[in-house]
Amino acid sequence: MRFASIGSGSKGNATLVEADDTLVMVDCGFSARETTRRLARLGLAPEQLSAILVTHEHSDHSAGVARLSRQYRIPVYLTYGTAASGRCDGAHELRCFNCDDRFEVGALAVQTVAVPHDALEPCQFRLSWQQRSLGILTDLGSVTPHVVNSYRGCNSLLLEFNHDTRLLAGGTYPPQLKRRVGGDWGHLNNEQAADLLRELDCVAELNHLVVAHISENNNSRACAEAALAAVLESLEGVTWACQSEGFDWLAV
Template sequence: MGDAASGGLTFASLGSGSKGNATLVSDGETHLLVDCGFGLKETERRLARLGLHPRQLDAVLVTHEHGDHIRGVGPLARRHRVPVYLTPGTWLSGRLGELPHRHWITPQARFAVKGLMIDPITVPHDAREPVQFCIAGSSRRLGLLTDLGHPSAHVVEAFAGCDGLVLECNHDRRMLAEGPYPASLKRRVGGDWGHLANVQAAWLLQRLGLDRLQRIVCSHLSEHNNRPELALEALVPLLDGDDSRLRIAAQDDGLAWQTLG
C-alpha cells in the first residue's frame, strides 16, 4: 500500500476537477474515501494506482450530491459493501440509489470512523445540505475544502489550525469572465454559493494562517477557467515565494500520497 502505511496522517487524490473528485485519507489503519465522482471501474483503477483495493476502505464520506462528487458512490458501496456517511439533505436529493450501509452525518457534530475523528462543516454551496470535512488522526489535522462559494467566517473558524489543507482554487476571475460559459453559469460559478476563485483561496489561506500547514493542495481547478500556474501564482506570495509546500491535485493524475508527519 506504499506511503499510506508509513505512519502519521496521509492523504492522496484520485483526481480533482469538474469531471470527478475523490480524496483518500489514511492513518495506516483506517482508510477513508471522501467523495467518489468517478465510475466504478475508473475508481477501482485509480485506487489501485495508489495501492488500495476498495474492500480496504472503511467508509466513503460524501460532501454533497453533485455528480462530480457522487457518480461512483452508489456502485462502489453496493459492489464492495463500503459504508457511506452523508447528510440527510444529500440523501434526499435522490441521486445515490441504494446504499447498503448508510450513516447520517449531522453538520458540526464530530464522529469517528475507527481511529479517525471527523468534523463535518457546513459550507456555502448550491447543494441541499453540503458539508466539507476536517479529519484528525495521529496528532495531525487535515482540512478538505473542495466546493465553497465564499470563505465565510464560519469556515475560517472551523478550518483554523490544520496541518494540511486541500483547498479549492476553482477559477481565475478574468478567465471565467472572458471564457466560454453562458452568463447564467458564470454567475453561478462566481457567486457566493458557487466555487472559490484563486484570489478568494488566497484570502482564506491568509486568514487561516500558514505556520502549521505542511501541505497546501490546490484542488478542483476548472478545465476552462483556470490554469495550475495561475492558482500557484495566487498562493506563492503568501509563502514568501517558497512553493515547496504547495501541490496541485490534477484531474487525470490526481496526487500521490502526502504525509503530515
C-alpha cells in the same frame, strides 16, 4: 496519517485518507470501474475502504458512490440533505448526519463543516488522528467566519482554487453558469482561496498545502501561482491536484 487523491476537478473527485487500519474515501465522482482502476495505481482495492464520506450530491462528487458501496459493502456517511437528493440511493448502507456533527470512523475523528454551495446540505471535512489534522475544503462560493474558525490549526490543507475571475468572465460558459460558478454559492476563485490562507494565518505551519478542484476551462496554474505568491514566501512546498491522476500519498 496520510492522504492522496485519485482525481480532482469538475470531471470527478476522490480523496483518500488513511490512519492506522482505517482508510476512507472522501467523495467518489468516478464510475465504480474507473475508481477501481485509479485506486490500483496506489496499490489499493475498494475492499480496503472503511467508509465513503460524501460532501454533497453533485455528480463529480457522488457518481460512483452507490455502486461502489453496494458492490463492496462499504458504509456511506452523508448529510440528511445529501441523502434526500437520491443520488446515493442503492448504497449498501447510508449513515446520515447533520452539518457540523462530529463522529468517528475507525481511527479517524471526523468534523463536518457547513459550507455555502448550491446543493441540498453540503459540507466539507476536517479529519484528525492523534494530534494531527487534515482539512479538506472545496466546493464553496464564499468564505464564512465559521469556515475560517473550522480550519484553523490544520497540519495539512487541501483547498479549492477553482477559477480565475478574468478567465471565467471571458470564457465560453453561458452567462447563467458563469454567475453560478462565480457566485457566493459556487466555487472559490484564486483570490478568495489566497485570502482564506491569509486569514487562517497557518501557512508557515502547514506540512502540505494542496491546490485542488482547479477548473480546466477557467483557470491556469500560472494564475493560481500568482495568487499564492501574495501569501507564500515560496511555492516549492505546494502540491497540485490534477484531474487525471490526483496526487500521491502525503504525510499529514
